[in-house]
Amino acid sequence: MVDALVAALASVPGADRAAVERLLDTAGGSGWDLAIPVHRFAAAAKRPPRELAAELAAGLPATPGVARRFAVGAYVNFEADPTWLADRTLALVTARGATYGAAHPTGRTVCVEHTSANPNSPFHIGRVRNALIGDTLARILRAAGHTVTTQYYVDDIGRQSAMVTWIWSKPRSSWPPEIAATLDGADETEERADHWLGRPYPAVAAYVKSHPEAAADLGALCERLERGDAPPEHRRYCDAILGGMLDSLRRVSVTFDEFVWESALIHDGSVEAAVERLRHAPHFVREENGALAIDTASYDLPKEDERAVFLRGNGTSLYPTRDVAYHLQKFGRFERVVDVLGQDHLLHAKTLGALLAEIGEPRRPEFVLYQYITLPGGGRMSTRKGTVVWLDTLLDEAIDRARTEVRTRHPELPEGEAEQIAVAVASGAVRYHIVRVAADKAVAFQWEEALSFEGRSGPFVQYAYARATSLLRKAEEDGGAREADGSGGRLSTPSERELVRVLARFPSVLAAAARTTHVHAIAGYAHDLAETFNRFYQSTPVLKAEAERASRLALVAACRQVLGNTLDLLGLERLERM
């Protein structure tokens, strides 16, 4: 349809195909499905816009699928033939099923690195924004046809994880009182490892700041870790804490394909090789104390001293250096490399780019930056400062509320199923709540909003899915499954047509989300579809319809399919009932 229109319009003076395509607005409004403003062409042709619009509308040849074309003001509007659009859309949804909206395989390999939180304490809701954006993006890129591998970069030799080992490898009786106090009232047997082992972390961070001898002790441990001389319990602590953190993420359906341990990059010589290449870089400089650096004056970095140190005076490496090694490894395996990073890593991202340039590496990772989730009253969530809301705490509360809801709605459900639904609803609410906002907006955490199951929420979408499922189940019980003939021939009411339009929009929404890495666009679309479905559901009988029954069942089936596809993309569980 679009092609035909473009061809017809291209005869207008001054209008080439590209201009026409760009101006065609598929958003639609009431009464039209496609529209084009003619101001631009009118100016070129030195004609009044309204006159030109009227002339175009009258003169355009008939096009398949277009029921009506008419001018309003300086716009030419096109109305799709509802039957044509419905048939085409429903047929496509039925044929593609779970892959409706997805692109065909591109063969491109993409690495999405996300989360990569230091294994030192549990996830708070600020940290999970990274995980949820990253996980959702990976799902979207897969749907866009790419072969995606997700990676979690585990920093097991940095200062942050060293602190854990530093304190826990000492007998507890020797702990400074202010650190020991962090265990008061807690019970090792009742807490998951990340919560229990992470307890002293904020106090330790504060302690080493004000006690030079402790800082030196910690520094010595860091050096040992980098040399590969880690105390045996170190890896045990890292594994235990990371394991707990991953349990947490699994509660919101986030998993990883691969883990890259920082220590491995050191031990296999990757970091040393990177150092060697940096040592021969064009802007290599040696500092007074023997530290090695790159003079970054010629790069666009907002750094005061204009140099990036990549090897300390004592010969140990720094995060940017190890990240260079890591990225070289990624470039070797993947065609596209995407990093999900908090906004505070922007400078690091630029530094990394400069270092890669220095060693003659032409490729760069793509960065997806996100702003932070702050505390309800404002202020940053900080594990070190102890100002946090744990993901687990939020989920537990959400499950409690969901459980109450399920019990009042469905007292007849067996305990196990009710609990399973509550967990899925809670997880869906939390995931959706965090991913629905554009990544570049800072978010102030609000308990009530995060725990909402209505309106623009995950459960709202899940509910529409469950409703559609229930409807189809009932139809089947009536022995009417065969009635759904996949034809949209009898769909003509406003809510039916609107629903078809929304369904038809999905492929372009998905493609745009993949292109722009705007994961929130999927959340927005999922809500639009659920809302439109609910409107249809409310206003239009399906099972009791006569002639329209088959067509409407086909429409409901298509909605269920596409709602399900969006739930998959967002990482929310499809619930058959809730």
Place this chain on the structure above:
RNA sequence: GGGCCCGUAGUAUAGCUUGGACAUCACAGAGGCCUCCGGAGCCUCGAACCCGGGUUCGAAUCCCGGCGGGCCCGCCA
């Protein structure tokens, strides 16, 4: 001081990349809906583009300058 990001109804948010017709949606507020298939729903109402310039036939969208907020400028990560 320098750099990056954000600023849309009471609150929250979409649209901004690619400028077009009455700016999306939710929560809160007011009023309604057992007509059927699930009321985690539906309908109605009121309410917004930070300020000032510029470009343009046309600016929430592009440019410049303010103002307000966040973040960064470590031999931490």
